[in-house]
Amino acid sequence: MRLHPRPWFESLSATEPPNGAGDEFEAFKELEAEAERIVRGPHAEAQRLHRVAEEGESGATPFIELGTVARWVIPFVVLMVALILGVYFAARHWG
Numbered sequence: 001m002r003l004h005p006r007p008w009f010e011s012l013s014a015t016e017p018p019n020g021a022g023d024e025f026e027a028f029k030e031l032e033a034e035a036e037r038i039v040r041g042p043h044a045e046a047q048r049l050h051r052v053a054e055e056g057e058s059g060a061t062p063f064i065e066l067g068t069v070a071r072w073v074i075p076f077v078v079l080m081v082a083l084i085l086g087v088y089f090a091a092r093h094w095g
Contacts, residue, residue: 038045053064 049064052058053061053068055061058064
């Protein structure tokens with residue numbers, strides 16, 4: 001009698017962590033849950049992050065606030081650089 005190995009897709013769907021990788025497996029599950037929450041409901045996630053930042057008790061609060069500020073500062077800086085370069089090249093061409 002010949003034994004057949006398990007199909008590759010059965011090994012991918014195993015819920016038990018590989019030997020010696022319990023902590024890494026748990027971190028991956030947490031990351032997976034975070035990514036799913038962001039992808040499935042970005043508006044709800046933005047509101048949750050806003051509440052977390054208002055409470056100020058999370059270690060992620062500074063990064064949330066930096067993201068909020070960067071959301072407005074980066075487009076402004078890009079616009080200013082584009083205008084300055086436009087004026088520079090226009091003055092060079094017609095000047």
